[in-house]
Amino acid sequence: MGTRRTVVIERIAPQLDGGRFPIKRVVGDELQVTADIFADGHDLLDASLLLRVEGASAWEEAPMRPVDNDRWSGRLALRRNARHRYAVEAWRDRFGSLHAALAKKVEAGVPYATELAEGRELLEAALGRASSAPGRTAAADATLLAGALAGLRRSRSEAGRAAILLAEPLLEAARRHPDRSAATRSDELPLMVDRERARFGAWYELFPRSQSRDPRKPRATTLDEATWRLPEIARLGFDVVYMPPIHPIGHTNRKGRNNSLDAKRGDVGSPYAIGSADGGHDAVARELGGLDAFLRFREEVERHGMEVALDIAIQASPDHPWVKEHPEWFRHAPDGTIKYAENPPKKYQDIYPIEFGNDDPEARAALWRAWRDVFMTWVERGVKVFRVDNPHTKPIPFWEWLISEVQRDHPDVVFLSEAFTRPKMMQRLAKVGFTQSYTYFTWRETRDELRDYFTELTLSEMREYFRGNLFTNTPDINPHHTDHGRPAFVIRSVLAATLSSSYGVYSGWELCEYARLDDREEYLDSEKYEVRARDWDAPGNIKDLLGDLNRLRREWRALQHYDNLRFEAVTAGRTLFYRKALPHGDPDPLTGFPHRWREPVYVAVNCDPVTPERAFLHPDLPAVGIGWDEPYQVIDLVSGERRTERGADIAVDLDPAGTPFTIFTIGPLDR
């Protein structure tokens, strides 16, 4: 009761669920914030956007300006990889209000002695604040304010004093030193500023044990032996080398080839059956060379300008040390046994799930700490990128806590969520902290499905927190469209590499491997259960294409952004046509969306791997600064060919048997 007269600040955008979850940006981005700001009565208002690193005491500040019907907007640059907080502060602009009222009265020719007296009081207060503020602008303001006050004392007429008070530079100086003691400050809203790899990266997934040099002689390789592959992976332009779990593999109920229950002598087992007498999640399998081999491998990856991603799967083989040391972390059936993992009727006889539902809060807390320590152990060993297996079967608050614990001292750690589940759970995991997420890309095949799905990902609220990493395939997913062979691999590679700033392939993809187990979405002779060897130069491979795509991704900054995807008009039934470009000039102060774009990359892909199509592309030319009737230059970004076009009607022939895509930029003619 009896609150002071306050300014209302509401509908701050962006924000997620009333500030419950952080929005995401990367270093180098700008944060644009809008808010409704208004107050009772007729005073003018003023407002600032505030920003600070979480835990810091000082705020960075930028002015906000009204843009539409009580909606205000402001922007600040993001420079540090850290969790941040932002807020909006607003206050009554008392001198500005007095200034406006005085101007009206002078105009209307009515008495204004009270305004003159009030104006002088406000100026004196502003001078006090300017004098004690640091910086050159403040000093200049203090001089100006003091001069105006002296003028008011000297002036012999009311009209003269009004003229002094109404001077525009005085208004600006006074507004720079407002009385903010009764300002309204909004709740602080969270913001995660990641490093760039959180948004941009090409991932290459491989099983280190399957990297023997001679394709005719498959044999289990160590991490040291696998390093011979790194120069080529780097040459193809990949950024992240990602490996399935590298820990000791259990023996009990070890799976044989093609997921069979009767492992033969020499079968290597699934790397997801984690843990043996040799150790658990903090150990490296002896057959891979142990921890030292891993550390050497990591260094070699970094020497090639890439980084390592590890796969953390929260589960255990029956031989994992924790099964004996911590029976309370497993779920025991009424008969005392531990049930293996299953998703009926699928069975994982070689894996025990972890039980997060223990009734004892101490046991639960110890379990959470143990897993945090697993991640921290690998962070201390130099791993900064984690792919997390099946996070949706573990408690969501656990992830929120764990990621925040790790990122507190290591904000550069990236977490990729492998949650192939229902949309709302995938979204929630992204909201509670996962840096990137797997997507439904793999199952979106037609032009319209792709357009609808990526419109949702990049234009809905999801763009604030959900960064899709598009995998063409994974050891678990051999999509049915690969049955069409090379054309499908080309189409899906182009889509993955250009629709999102993050994408990945699982090795074998570049060789257009698609041998299928029965008619299921699984690979025949899957590396999950056996050692494989490949001829990395087999004919028909698409390594040149992947190299081209990764080169373009590095050369064209537009491909490194995520929510700049815009679908363009096309006359055709199968062809997807889109643009990625960089914002040009100031964004719309209201929506934050750019008005104009520069350095555009256009991609047209025939999504059908069988039927050729002639498509007519209709790019929005004015959006990139070209008039509808102006001639312009089209440069094919793969071949380098240039030609001149005029008008937004470009015919292209996209033939799956030949080249089912085109990637180009457009710009003014050379002078």
Added chain:
Amino acid sequence: MGTRRTVVIERIAPQLDGGRFPIKRVVGDELQVTADIFADGHDLLDASLLLRVEGASAWEEAPMRPVDNDRWSGRLALRRNARHRYAVEAWRDRFGSLHAALAKKVEAGVPYATELAEGRELLEAALGRASSAPGRTAAADATLLAGALAGLRRSRSEAGRAAILLAEPLLEAARRHPDRSAATRSDELPLMVDRERARFGAWYELFPRSQSRDPRKPRATTLDEATWRLPEIARLGFDVVYMPPIHPIGHTNRKGRNNSLDAKRGDVGSPYAIGSADGGHDAVARELGGLDAFLRFREEVERHGMEVALDIAIQASPDHPWVKEHPEWFRHAPDGTIKYAENPPKKYQDIYPIEFGNDDPEARAALWRAWRDVFMTWVERGVKVFRVDNPHTKPIPFWEWLISEVQRDHPDVVFLSEAFTRPKMMQRLAKVGFTQSYTYFTWRETRDELRDYFTELTLSEMREYFRGNLFTNTPDINPHHTDHGRPAFVIRSVLAATLSSSYGVYSGWELCEYARLDDREEYLDSEKYEVRARDWDAPGNIKDLLGDLNRLRREWRALQHYDNLRFEAVTAGRTLFYRKALPHGDPDPLTGFPHRWREPVYVAVNCDPVTPERAFLHPDLPAVGIGWDEPYQVIDLVSGERRTERGADIAVDLDPAGTPFTIFTIGPLDR
């Protein structure tokens, strides 16, 4: 750390700003709530909608059901005029999950001994809860559960035990007694359930001092003398008799006729210049007969089936007792004087504004209490409807506190916000508690303006908290369209009475009065500054029309709802065509919007008071249960005429010089 595995409940709808403000309903409505509900892992879930009066301990409860992709929905009837809270609770359906897993295993022909043991444990626990639960259903469930457990003990085969566990009635009984000890409960969300008058009412505004019987002899009337008008107002079907302030009027700077600064002897002054030696906001002017006359007037209004609305204006004449008693509630200029109210260049020399910004928190708190006491005094005198003058120039937290204080013991009190200001402030006042709001209706004149504005009011989020009360005119607003005379009065009356469930006219409207001061939006010889007298039976009056409209509003319940307005297709340039109808059958569980409607009232109005128009109306026939090709009956609700139509193409001629509107219902042919 170490939280239990929880169910996520998010995106509960409806809600305002994360539960910061209450949504609004009236007694007799149903509350439909939807929410996203999901959890880690593969368990089945279950959920309830909870509701209780604020401060009550027990919750009323209704089951929620999944309707789409992790979205759940539930409904409860609202029976009490009170502030409520609602919430969603969700939990893992352990027996249901076990039931589903067992069914899959039986189907797949794999062992299920563990599931049998677990099922028995869960049944025993459910039996314990059912046995201690009250009610006949619980007793029957306990019998069923006990029988199943006995059967499990007796059965000699696993298949037999599985069959017992898989029985559908057992599943239902067990699910009625879940273990909710680890359930997730959402935050509680606020809900105001008003009495029906909050949504539905026809208001008639009059100055009691201007009600002399002889139009040729204007003289100031008392409240007792004004009662002769009540039978007619009641006969015309109005529900609320609303009076501008009735308090003692100040003498200092009293305004003369037509807002002149030089009041003549005998000038009565503006009732908004409140307070004199006779008293302030809790007193009734002596010239109106004082408090006793008011109480008699109120009783007489009620005897005619209507109720009184008072106007509270938070401001004071320089003669108000508080000016001396509480100088700290007024703002003093540097020279010690109190500035009169102004909104430059508009001036109110007879009025002091109240200062809510005193630096002393105790003074501010005392001021808030004083105004609360003003409202409470009138509530205790039987006034349950207040029109609040200019609330947007007082602090918003003040209104939130005051309305909540008054409604705590008097939930039946209705507050109408007279905030003719910018949209966001009007919305905020509605959010913090105002029951109804004035709108921009008065200035929306063309068909398209009206359609756009009322779409926003009744279909956007505003429908949850903002109830527009459409005034055709007020003592301050003589809209420019009245210059067109009677046709404009007819058109605007029909629109006001049918677009919203609440509307009002200021007396003189029924006589098509439109004499204008200069070319401003003000009345000539305004009652605000002088006593008027009228011939209430003057030729050309539209009393019959108002009577018809109010009769239809009482007969047709569809006109008593607010957010059931739906614009219908029309081929014409000036004609607005819309339907108000009652929801029929269950609403869409996802959106809460009805699928089908009944008892429709259709209104077509030519919004142009000058040009006749032939319009072709295209009602959505299937929405009211009539096939596109079926013959149906059209009943004119004013004349009672019936005719048969077929197809959604009804021609009407709407002539401002004759009848510029039509109001009808449609239904199946009589059999």
